[in-house]
Amino acid sequence: MAETIRIQDIARHVGQEVRLQGWLHNRTDKGKLQFLQVRDGTGFVQCVVFKKEIPEEVFEAARRLTQESSLIITGVVRQDRRAPGVPGGYELGVTDLQVLQLAQDYPIQPKEHGVEFLMDHRHLWVRSQRQWAVLRVRATVIRAIRDWLDDHGFVNMDTPILTPAACEGTTTLFETDYFGEPAYLAQSGQLYNEANIYAFGRVYCFGPTFRAEKSKTRRHLTEFWMVEPEIAFCDLDQLMEFEEQFVSYIVRTCLEERAYELALLGRDTGPLERVVPPFPRISYDEALQMLAQIRQEMEDEELRELLKIEWGDDFGSPHETELTKRFEKPVFVYGYPTEAKAFYMEPWPGRPEVTKSVDLLAPEGYGEIIGGSERISDPDLLLERLRDWGLPEESFGWYVDLRRYGSVVHSGFGLGVERTVTWICGLDHLRETISFPRMLKRVYP
RNA sequence: UCCUCGGUAGCUCAAUGGGUAGAGCGGCCGGCUGUUAACCGGUUGGUUGCAGGUUCGAGUCCUGCCCGAGGAGCCA
Numbered sequence: 001m002a003e004t005i006r007i008q009d010i011a012r013h014v015g016q017e018v019r020l021q022g023w024l025h026n027r028t029d030k031g032k033l034q035f036l037q038v039r040d041g042t043g044f045v046q047c048v049v050f051k052k053e054i055p056e057e058v059f060e061a062a063r064r065l066t067q068e069s070s071l072i073i074t075g076v077v078r079q080d081r082r083a084p085g086v087p088g089g090y091e092l093g094v095t096d097l098q099v100l101q102l103a104q105d106y107p108i109q110p111k112e113h114g115v116e117f118l119m120d121h122r123h124l125w126v127r128s129q130r131q132w133a134v135l136r137v138r139a140t141v142i143r144a145i146r147d148w149l150d151d152h153g154f155v156n157m158d159t160p161i162l163t164p165a166a167c168e169g170t171t172t173l174f175e176t177d178y179f180g181e182p183a184y185l186a187q188s189g190q191l192y193n194e195a196n197i198y199a200f201g202r203v204y205c206f207g208p209t210f211r212a213e214k215s216k217t218r219r220h221l222t223e224f225w226m227v228e229p230e231i232a233f234c235d236l237d238q239l240m241e242f243e244e245q246f247v248s249y250i251v252r253t254c255l256e257e258r259a260y261e262l263a264l265l266g267r268d269t270g271p272l273e274r275v276v277p278p279f280p281r282i283s284y285d286e287a288l289q290m291l292a293q294i295r296q297e298m299e300d301e302e303l304r305e306l307l308k309i310e311w312g313d314d315f316g317s318p319h320e321t322e323l324t325k326r327f328e329k330p331v332f333v334y335g336y337p338t339e340a341k342a343f344y345m346e347p348w349p350g351r352p353e354v355t356k357s358v359d360l361l362a363p364e365g366y367g368e369i370i371g372g373s374e375r376i377s378d379p380d381l382l383l384e385r386l387r388d389w390g391l392p393e394e395s396f397g398w399y400v401d402l403r404r405y406g407s408v409v410h411s412g413f414g415l416g417v418e419r420t421v422t423w424i425c426g427l428d429h430l431r432e433t434i435s436f437p438r439m440l441k442r443v444y445p
Numbered sequence: 446u447c448c449u450c451g452g453u454a455g456c457u458c459a460a461u462g463g464g465u466a467g468a469g470c471g472g473c474c475g476g477c478u479g480u481u482a483a484c485c486g487g488u489u490g491g492u493u494g495c496a497g498g499u500u501c502g503a504g505u506c507c508u509g510c511c512c513g514a515g516g517a518g519c520c521a
Contacts, residue, residue, distance in 0.1 A: 030484090031477040050478070067471095084481055105455075109471055110482045112457060116513055172519085188521095213519055214446075226521060306517080316518075359521095371521060416521030441513070 002074050007043030010090045013077045017095065020045070023127070024069045024103075026110050034062055036094070037085070038073060043260075044085040044129065047073055047092040058097050068127070070100040086129075086260045119431070123445045126435055133261035134432050137254055138421045142206075144253035145227050145415070148246055149204050154229055157196045157203040159189030161210075164395070172212040174222075185210035190412055191344075191399055193230040194375060197410055198402065204229040216440050218429040219317065219367070221418060223438035230412035236346075236356040236374045239411040240332050243360055243370055244277040247330060247415075251275040254424050267426040271364055274328050281332040284354070287315070287323060294322050314340040320367035327363050334358040343389040344382070346374040358413075366423040372413025379403035 004019040022040030032051035037044060049062045065071070075092035083091035108124055118125045125131055150156070162176070162183045173184040189205035196203045206227040213220065231242065251272050254262065262269055282290070291309055298304040306318040314336065315323075324331060335348060336357045345355035360370035376382045379400055386393055386400075393400075421433035431437040436445065 026482080028480040028483055029477090030480060033478040033480080035480050035483095037481085046481085048479080052478095080479090082479065082481085105472070107455065107471095109456060111470060112482090114457075114514090116452095117456070119513095209521075211520070215519065216514090217516070217518095220520070224521070314520090317516085317520095368521065414521060419521060 007038075007040050007045045007085070008087070010043070010045060010077055011087065014079055014090070015077065017074065017076050018092075019072055019074045020047075020092065021072050022070070024065050024067055024071060025127075025129075026067065027065060029063065034059075036062065036065065036073070038071070038092075039127070039132075043087060045090060045092060046083045046085055047075060047094050049094045049097075053093070054095060058094075061097050061099055062094065064102070065099065066103050066106065068103040068106040068124075070103075072098040072100065086133075086264060119437075119442060120444070122436055129264060131432060133258075133264045134421065134425050134427065135435060136261050137258045137265075137425050138417070138433055140254055140258050141250055141417060141421050141424065142225075144250045145206070145246075145417075147253075148249045149227075149229060152202070152242075154202040154204045155196075155200040157193060157200060157205060158207055159186065159192035159196075159205045161186045161207065172214075174210050174212045187211055188226070188414065189228050190230065190414065193228060193412065194410065195398070195402055197230050197232040198406065201233075202229065202231050214440055217317070218431075219419060219422075221430065221434065221437055221439055224434070225417040226414045227417065228412060228414040230410065232408050232410045234374075234411040235409050236334065236358060236411060239372055239374065239413060240279075240281065240334070240358055241277075243332075243358075243372065243413060244279045244330075247279075247360065247370070247420075248276050250420065251424060262425070265425050265427075267424075271328070272424065275330065279330050279332055279360070280327055281334060283335045284333060284337065285311075285335065287319075287333050290323060290326065291319055294326075312337045312339055317367060320361050321365040324361045324363050324367060325365050327361075330363055330369075331361050332358050333361060341373070343385045343391060344373075344375050346376050347381075356411075360413075362419070362423040364423070364426075366419070368416075369419045369423060370413050370415045372411065374409065374411040377403060377407045377409055379407070 357373035
């Protein structure tokens with residue numbers, strides 16, 4: 001009996017009779033000649049059925065196949081540059097076909113659909129080529145993240161998802177019942193990993209993060225994945241070096257391993273090829289000057305209004321988008337105003353109104369994919385900040401403790417997986433970068 | 446929460462100034478030996494988001510509501 005192979009390995013079987021197990025993705029019927037596009041999870045391949053080459057009942061079975069029917073198909077692999085698929089250029093000259101289930105009325109057609117319809121059918125939409133490509137890039141991004149960190153001395157140290165209070169005390173949290181007490185779904189593991197670095201030096205947590213913000217934009221999910229490395233004996237400059245090496249590795253891995261997928265998505269990989277260290281670094285103050293300049297040259301009245309900003313304000317999406325359009329690589333913006341950032345950030349030496357914080361903005365208008373900072377290492381300063389921010393000292397007792405027993409300079413950052421995948425894939429909305437997105441108006445399916 | 450746009454066949458959309466709701470795709474039947482979202486012929490298909498109002502007559506005008514999309518704020 002013919003060997004069962006996977007489509008991704010098809011190039012190694014030219015001239016052999018093989019079996020594929022999969023689903024009918026699409027078809028073209030030319031009468032006595034049929035083209036079946038079959039997918040098996042690892043790729044897409046064209047299977048060609050000639051009436052005169054196979055028994056009548058097999059030809060009839062092929063003729064009656066419907067979109068998404070499950071099947072086992074046997075045939076001889078041959079090279080043909082006309083054959084579409086991933087990898088393209090190979091097709092199967094069908095000799096036998098076994099239909100496992102004939103699908104009825106599959107709702108998603110190979111044509112344009114609206115977002116609402118597709119999201120209602122997300123459980124089926126993931127089968128389509130674009131979604132398949134995006135989600136495979138995501139898997140590669142995640143593996144690249146772990147590989148790089150594991151190879152650079154980081155210890156994976158996952159942190160609790162059920163937490164007693166806001167880590168940063170600002171954004172809205174999802175509340176849940178914890179045996180009669182309120183508990184909240186984590187929005188960051190950072191504070192816990194600031195404890196873990198004192199045991200392991202370099203650590204990272206990687207998991208889902210929850211924000212109950214009523215954000216209704218193309219760059220927000222209520223449940224998203226974030227990797228948060230935290231590093232002992234690391235200041236802001238060293239942090240930026242980590243970040244640019246890290247991000248460059250992720251991008252390069254996708255270029256090397258997901259070339260088919262990026263091509264299928266129509267991604268221009270030119271801008272991604274340029275993602276190599278060092279990345280440009282500008283201060284918040286310089287960024288404000290650039291924005292002022294951009295505003296002056298801006299013809300669009302409405303956009304000019306949106307780009308208004310005063311010293312002390314954090315950037316909004318329009319600011320990030322316009323800034324990053326001016327750079328060919330991801331760009332670091334460091335030194336944000338203290339009042340716009342979290343309580344735990346180390347003040348700039350000699351400028352208490354500025355923090356040793358840094359965001360990494362992805363180019364081509366994509367904007368923030370990383371937020372990070374050097375953390376306060378002095379216990380008295382930290383206590384002062386807790387008071388200034390109006391946070392309950394007793395809740396942060398353990399956190400202040402970390403500054404009492406061998407405190408060291410340390411830094412860390414959080415990278416948003418979905419935003420990174422959106423950028424690498426060149427998408428205009430991050431909802432396609434996770435298999436079942438959770439958004440303001442979406443918890444089904 | 447605010448601003449803008451939208452909701453008509455399974456899907457994507459059309460329908461003059463208020464006058465019998467239509468096309469493509471899909472499905473079904475038939476044809477075709479190189480298709481790439483094939484093509485050709487036939488056929489099937491509707492509580493126009495919901496409720497009320499104006500009118501001889503409402504997909505179209507008015508009021509309220511529901512749902513979705515894009516953006517702002519907030520953030521990764």
